[in-house]
Amino acid sequence: MLRAGIAIKDDQRSATLLMEPSASPADPEPDDRNHGLQPIAGLLTHHGLKSQDLVAASTEQITYKMVTRGCKGRRLTNNVQSKLQRALNKATNANYRLADLFNY
Numbered sequence: 001m002l003r004a005g006i007a008i009k010d011d012q013r014s015a016t017l018l019m020e021p022s023a024s025p026a027d028p029e030p031d032d033r034n035h036g037l038q039p040i041a042g043l044l045t046h047h048g049l050k051s052q053d054l055v056a057a058s059t060e061q062i063t064y065k066m067v068t069r070g071c072k073g074r075r076l077t078n079n080v081q082s083k084l085q086r087a088l089n090k091a092t093n094a095n096y097r098l099a100d101l102f103n104y
Helices: 039-046 051-057 064-072 078-092
Strands: 002-009 014-021
Touching (some): 039 051, 039 064, 051 064, 051 078, 064 078
Antiparallel strands (some): 002 014
C-alpha cells in the first residue's frame, strides 16, 4: 500500500505528489495467521471424513468454511477450535485434544 503526501516548494509554488510505501495495519504479516496444513486434516483423511461430515455431526453452528480454514492452517479463535474439536470427537467417537488437532 502506498501513502500519498503533498510537498509544496516555497519558491515555485508547485505541488508534487509523493508516494512512499507504508504497511497497512489491516494487512497482517503472512506468517501471523497462516500455519500450514494442520493435523486435523490428516485425522479427517484417516477417518474418511469430509468437511460436510463435521458440519453434520456438530450440534453447534459451524460452517464448511471454518473446517476448511482449520485444515489449511488459518489461525482460528479458541472458540472455533473447540467447536471443531467437539464435532470431530462426535463424528469419530474418539477423544481428541486441541493439541492433537492444531499445532499452533
